[in-house]
Amino acid sequence: MGGLFEKRKAPLPDLSAGRVFPHPYQVKAEVHPRFQWRLIDEYGSESFTVREDGMLLFSFGFVDKTSIVSWIASFGGGAKLLEPAEFRGDVLAFAEEIRKNHLEP
Numbered sequence: 608m609g610g611l612f613e614k615r616k617a618p619l620p621d622l623s624a625g626r627v628f629p630h631p632y633q634v635k636a637e638v639h640p641r642f643q644w645r646l647i648d649e650y651g652s653e654s655f656t657v658r659e660d661g662m663l664l665f666s667f668g669f670v671d672k673t674s675i676v677s678w679i680a681s682f683g684g685g686a687k688l689l690e691p692a693e694f695r696g697d698v699l700a701f702a703e704e705i706r707k708n709h710l711e712p
Contacts, residue, residue, distance in 0.1 A: 630668020635690040638663040
């Protein structure tokens with residue numbers, strides 16, 4: 608009891624963002640140029656390219672569908688989800704629910 612132990616090196620864990628917070632959904636969206644500051648601030652200047660028509664083509668990974676839908680909605684009419692295309696219906700349903708909640712009684 609109380610014996611000595613031999614010190615050994617232990618590898619450091621991989622704490623990279625992709626490992627700790629994996630992004631299984633790759634999002635592509637068309638974003639109005641007035642939101643360029645926001646894309647740079649939140650995701651970095653490498654997260655988008657400027658198209659010939661001036662619109663921004665955004666590409667980044669997200670963790671779940673709810674995050675994608677709410678993120679697109681946060682732009683009002685200033686962003687259009689291109690991929691994953693199967694979530695476009697969820698964006699429409701989200702907007703429709705808001706519209707219904709704000710109809711005059």
